[in-house]
Amino acid sequence: MALVVVGGVAAGMSAAARARRLDPQLPIVVLEKGPAVSYGACGLPYLLEGRVREPADLIGHTPEYFRKERKIDVRTGARVTAISHPRREVVLESGERIKYERLVIATGARCDTSTIAGAGQPHVFTLHTLDDAERLRAFLRDREPRRAVVIGAGYIGVEVADALRRNGLRVTVLERGADVLLRDDAAFSAAVRNMLETHGVELRCGVKVETIEPDRVADVPCDLVIIAAGFKPNVELGLEAGVATGRTGAIAADDHMETNLRGVFVAGDCAETTHLVTGRPTWIPLGTTANKTGRVAGANAAGGRERFPGVVGTCIVGIFGTAFAATGLSVAQARAEGLTPVSARIEALSRPGYYEGVKTTVELVADRASGRLIGGSVIGEDGAAGRINVIAAALHTRMRVEDFERLDLAYSPPFSPVWDPLLIAAQQLVKQL
Amino acid sequence: MALVVVGGVAAGMSAAARARRLDPQLPIVVLEKGPAVSYGACGLPYLLEGRVREPADLIGHTPEYFRKERKIDVRTGARVTAISHPRREVVLESGERIKYERLVIATGARCDTSTIAGAGQPHVFTLHTLDDAERLRAFLRDREPRRAVVIGAGYIGVEVADALRRNGLRVTVLERGADVLLRDDAAFSAAVRNMLETHGVELRCGVKVETIEPDRVADVPCDLVIIAAGFKPNVELGLEAGVATGRTGAIAADDHMETNLRGVFVAGDCAETTHLVTGRPTWIPLGTTANKTGRVAGANAAGGRERFPGVVGTCIVGIFGTAFAATGLSVAQARAEGLTPVSARIEALSRPGYYEGVKTTVELVADRASGRLIGGSVIGEDGAAGRINVIAAALHTRMRVEDFERLDLAYSPPFSPVWDPLLIAAQQLVKQL
Numbered sequence: 001m002a003l004v005v006v007g008g009v010a011a012g013m014s015a016a017a018r019a020r021r022l023d024p025q026l027p028i029v030v031l032e033k034g035p036a037v038s039y040g041a042c043g044l045p046y047l048l049e050g051r052v053r054e055p056a057d058l059i060g061h062t063p064e065y066f067r068k069e070r071k072i073d074v075r076t077g078a079r080v081t082a083i084s085h086p087r088r089e090v091v092l093e094s095g096e097r098i099k100y101e102r103l104v105i106a107t108g109a110r111c112d113t114s115t116i117a118g119a120g121q122p123h124v125f126t127l128h129t130l131d132d133a134e135r136l137r138a139f140l141r142d143r144e145p146r147r148a149v150v151i152g153a154g155y156i157g158v159e160v161a162d163a164l165r166r167n168g169l170r171v172t173v174l175e176r177g178a179d180v181l182l183r184d185d186a187a188f189s190a191a192v193r194n195m196l197e198t199h200g201v202e203l204r205c206g207v208k209v210e211t212i213e214p215d216r217v218a219d220v221p222c223d224l225v226i227i228a229a230g231f232k233p234n235v236e237l238g239l240e241a242g243v244a245t246g247r248t249g250a251i252a253a254d255d256h257m258e259t260n261l262r263g264v265f266v267a268g269d270c271a272e273t274t275h276l277v278t279g280r281p282t283w284i285p286l287g288t289t290a291n292k293t294g295r296v297a298g299a300n301a302a303g304g305r306e307r308f309p310g311v312v313g314t315c316i317v318g319i320f321g322t323a324f325a326a327t328g329l330s331v332a333q334a335r336a337e338g339l340t341p342v343s344a345r346i347e348a349l350s351r352p353g354y355y356e357g358v359k360t361t362v363e364l365v366a367d368r369a370s371g372r373l374i375g376g377s378v379i380g381e382d383g384a385a386g387r388i389n390v391i392a393a394a395l396h397t398r399m400r401v402e403d404f405e406r407l408d409l410a411y412s413p414p415f416s417p418v419w420d421p422l423l424i425a426a427q428q429l430v431k432q433l
Numbered sequence: 434m435a436l437v438v439v440g441g442v443a444a445g446m447s448a449a450a451r452a453r454r455l456d457p458q459l460p461i462v463v464l465e466k467g468p469a470v471s472y473g474a475c476g477l478p479y480l481l482e483g484r485v486r487e488p489a490d491l492i493g494h495t496p497e498y499f500r501k502e503r504k505i506d507v508r509t510g511a512r513v514t515a516i517s518h519p520r521r522e523v524v525l526e527s528g529e530r531i532k533y534e535r536l537v538i539a540t541g542a543r544c545d546t547s548t549i550a551g552a553g554q555p556h557v558f559t560l561h562t563l564d565d566a567e568r569l570r571a572f573l574r575d576r577e578p579r580r581a582v583v584i585g586a587g588y589i590g591v592e593v594a595d596a597l598r599r600n601g602l603r604v605t606v607l608e609r610g611a612d613v614l615l616r617d618d619a620a621f622s623a624a625v626r627n628m629l630e631t632h633g634v635e636l637r638c639g640v641k642v643e644t645i646e647p648d649r650v651a652d653v654p655c656d657l658v659i660i661a662a663g664f665k666p667n668v669e670l671g672l673e674a675g676v677a678t679g680r681t682g683a684i685a686a687d688d689h690m691e692t693n694l695r696g697v698f699v700a701g702d703c704a705e706t707t708h709l710v711t712g713r714p715t716w717i718p719l720g721t722t723a724n725k726t727g728r729v730a731g732a733n734a735a736g737g738r739e740r741f742p743g744v745v746g747t748c749i750v751g752i753f754g755t756a757f758a759a760t761g762l763s764v765a766q767a768r769a770e771g772l773t774p775v776s777a778r779i780e781a782l783s784r785p786g787y788y789e790g791v792k793t794t795v796e797l798v799a800d801r802a803s804g805r806l807i808g809g810s811v812i813g814e815d816g817a818a819g820r821i822n823v824i825a826a827a828l829h830t831r832m833r834v835e836d837f838e839r840l841d842l843a844y845s846p847p848f849s850p851v852w853d854p855l856l857i858a859a860q861q862l863v864k865q866l
Contacts, residue, residue, distance in 0.1 A: 040787070406740075418473065
């Protein structure tokens with residue numbers, strides 16, 4: 001009897017490592033379909049850019065390390081084709097069957113290219129695995145493409161556009177929706193557009209790609225295409241085994257990351273979580289949540305009783321050196337949730353002008369009925385990550401704007417102005433409540 | 434009848450500006466004993482360093498600006514010698530009397546040099562006002578001192594030591610206590626010592642200076658002395674008028690920044706505030722609190738009803754490019770408050786190793802009885818300000834460590850590792866609860 005973990009990237013390896021720490025004797029098997037485990041998938045754009053030199057730099061630990069040092073039976077190239085929960089066993093492509101007592105499903109997400117005709121051509125790539133990145137790097141080196149189209153203006157899409165542009169390619173990003181970075185926020189999207197265009201990357205929104213021609217996408221000539229859209233949770237294996245998905249389409253779990261099947265846990269990009277601002281299920285597949293849910297699933301699979309309450313939707317992306325960060329709900333998202341949002345967007349210096357402060361944009365969103373902060377965004381070259389995290393912490397505790405305005409934030413000229421941009425935004429927002 | 438504000442630096446001008454905004458008609462008089470108002474006193478060390486070129490760069494607005502644009506009657510060189518609350522008037526050194534209906538006391542703090550013999554010599558300075566900085570700059574330029582002693586290892590002391598060292602002087606800092614930066618925390622102090630010594634600044638703790646000789650302090654030869662110790666709130670004017678001080682020795686106020694005298698408000702470095710972690714009165718004179726309390730005092734003096742709940746003691750200082758930041762209570766401070774603290778101190782990378790992460794030290798302190806976070810510190814070159822602010826926000830809401838551990842912080846390789854150092858520290862701390 002053992003703990004079996006299906007998937008060995010962020011969530012799966014976090015689960016296995018945490019289970020091992022809580023139970024030194026528990027037999028643990030990790031089944032990973034790919035050739036590597038425990039790699040930083042979020043670093044792939046930087047491998048493409050060239051900042052990260054070697055794929056090995058993105059690998060946390062090798063399977064050998066886990067086998068020898070952590071006594072975790074990590075098997076790569078091990079594709080699970082079925083889960084039989086009544087028998088408590090998983091079936092591998094090879095036909096091998098492995099018994100489990102507890103199971104962690106960490107099958108991740110994928111870029112679904114099936115809706116796009118021509119996605120199988122040799123100049124069309126996704127960037128989801130280490131393998132994808134290596135093939136793409138080889139293509140860049142050997143074929144020297146000059147004009148790239150990136151399909152999708154989510155995080156990976158803009159990071160890839162940035163990386164390719166820095167390598168001298170002409171880049172056009174095609175986005176199906178009106179907004180970018182998965183945030184229904186026109187001003188935020190306009191700022192991203194402005195940054196991309198300033199650096200020579202073209203962004204076209206409202207373009208739904210159905211076909212990739214050999215030399216063009218839509219009417220954009222190109223010799224390289226990256227599909228960074230159509231992300232879907234890998235739920236099929238779970239569904240066939242009787243694991244329930246939620247309204248987001250990802251696998252549903254309680255706050256112990258346990259699914260509807262007792263003893264079967266879920267973690268990472270295939271799992272639904274709770275949005276702590278709305279209280280509703282959400283699917284926001286991100287590496288940090290994958291690690292956190294993996295840790296909780298692993299602990300509980302090993303007999304612990306840890307909770308993962310949920311997320312507030314914090315995210316950040318660097319575009320040509322400027323951070324675009326958001327958390328909670330945008331005004332439009334809040335309206336869609338039936339709230340009555342009010343917001344304030346300000347520009348201020350990140351530090352005093354006499355200490356090289358640079359322009360920072362902060363928007364805070366509150367719910368008029370409750371006076372609580374429900375979201376925000378920060379854009380800037382200096383200190384944006386720290387600032388969005390303060391907003392995120394406030395969202396976790398359902399802080400009111402009037403309390404946020406009084407936060408005792410660190411002040412010294414090398415780090416911030418005496419009125420931090422966050423507090424200036426809060427002052428403006430309070431006036432509207 | 435008017436609002437009179439005594440003191441025109443951070444707190445005083447914040448109060449006046451806020452009162453004006455709430456009441457466009459209110460006669461407002463600001464009485465400042467010095468030659469300038471509205472300057473960034475926290476920038477003085479950088480003026481000394483040379484990073485800030487001109488004193489004018491530190492001045493927010495001139496008296497003329499306030500008079501013309503804000504219709505605030507700002508008078509510089511106007512020293513108030515007495516307040517007669519029964520008559521509702523202040524008396525100036527010139528003999529002039531000015532009537533008030535509401536009064537804001539923003540008299541600030543001073544560096545009390547009276548306990549040190551020889552403090553009046555021409556090579557001995559404090560760095561509290563713009564005037565101080567200009568005299569010191571002239572001394573540096575004209576006398577070309579080579580060996581400096583800085584008395585006091587608080588924030589200003591170490592900032593001045595940094596500034597002088599960068600200008601090529603040999604610098605020794607003498608501190609009366611065992612610790613530096615006003616934090617009873619041996620490891621934090623050791624880190625500061627290490628940073629200072631790495632950059633050639635000598636730090637000697639446990640040295641009480643009673644006399645400054647013409648060519649030495651204690652046994653340290655020097656031709657320049659900066660006194661950055663003995664800070665005291667300027668409460669005498671208030672006390673003589675019947676304004677009560679609190680147990681910290683600063684002027685006591687309710688959470689509307691109103692003193693025991695109705696209609697008399699207090700703000701800035703002369704005011705006591707509430708420490709939100711201990712619930713007790715505290716005196717932590719900092720520019721950001723001066724601005725906040727000034728704003729609240731000004732609003733309420735103009736008929737508003739705003740609250741200033743208190744501080745959590747957040748502070749940050751840059752020493753040779755590395756941030757030393759702290760908030761809430763150290764372990765020793767928590768013990769002194771009768772709590773049972775537990776803590777975890779970790780070192781981790783500020784970003785992934787493959788994205789130029791640098792070493793960051795985080796300590797989190799919790800109260801064992803309640804499981805709540807009660808303090809923390811962050812040391813590092815990258816992202817320390819943002820991280821201490823997340824801890825500060827958590828202190829404001831009395832967050833439990835187990836909730837802190839689940840914070841949905843922003844993750845992307847250019848900004849943080851997948852497990853932020855804050856979360857790693859929280860994981861370690863949870864184990865001890």
